[in-house]
Amino acid sequence: ALNLIGACAAVTGIVSLLALLRRWRANGGSLPYNGVIAYIASLYFWILLFSWNVAPIWVIFVPALHSLQYLAVVWRYQLGYEMDRPGANANTRWPVRGKKYQLDMAMFVLLGMIMGVFGFWAIPIFLKSVVTYDAALFGPSMFMFIFFIFINVHHYFMDNVIWRRENPDTQRYLFR
Numbered sequence: 221a222l223n224l225i226g227a228c229a230a231v232t233g234i235v236s237l238l239a240l241l242r243r244w245r246a247n248g249g250s251l252p253y254n255g256v257i258a259y260i261a262s263l264y265f266w267i268l269l270f271s272w273n274v275a276p277i278w279v280i281f282v283p284a285l286h287s288l289q290y291l292a293v294v295w296r297y298q299l300g301y302e303m304d305r306p307g308a309n310a311n312t313r314w315p316v317r318g319k320k321y322q323l324d325m326a327m328f329v330l331l332g333m334i335m336g337v338f339g340f341w342a343i344p345i346f347l348k349s350v351v352t353y354d355a356a357l358f359g360p361s362m363f364m365f366i367f368f369i370f371i372n373v374h375h376y377f378m379d380n381v382i383w384r385r386e387n388p389d390t391q392r393y394l395f396r
Contacts (some may be wrong), residue, residue, distance in 0.1 A: 257292040287332070293383070293394070300393030339371055340364075 244251050302308060344363035353362060383390055 252296075257289075297390070297394045304393065339367060343367065 240251060240256065341364075344361070344367045347363040348361070351363070355362070359365070381387075383394075385391060385395065
């Protein structure tokens with residue numbers, strides 16, 4: 221099965237590279253780099269990482285790779301928003317310099333790490349230690365499973381609302 225998945229990844233990768241090359245030529249040497257980064261980070265790194273024999277440790281990094289995908293998409297959305305503001309011109313850039321930006325980014329990363337530790341590890345481990353259940357029936361990590369599934373299903377439904385092409389803000393700022 222892993223060989224079949226690898227073959228599918230190779231074929232779709234080649235087709236994707238050909239499509240990107242065609243787009244690059246048609247646009248005079250320009251590509252939607254945010255989309256390319258999001259695509260690569262969300263698919264190929266995951267497949268490569270799980271095909272090696274270090275899969276258990278990489279499970280920790282899958283959310284980070286997904287966050288990298290989101291960073292590219294949200295960056296493109298925010299840039300579109302900033303370019304649409306009154307007084308914006310071709311030189312308008314999202315402010316990514318200065319002490320305030322660095323502090324905001326540090327707080328964002330710290331808060332994300334704290335929420336990740338609590339949502340994916342600390343709360344499930346705490347619940348396992350205080351709630352009794354039949355581990356033979358539900359397995360040794362029932363709460364870990366419940367939290368992973370809840371967070372991922374919630375994330376799926378939120379994405380379905382936020383990033384729909386029919387969303388007027390998404391159309392306006394992301395797909396221009």
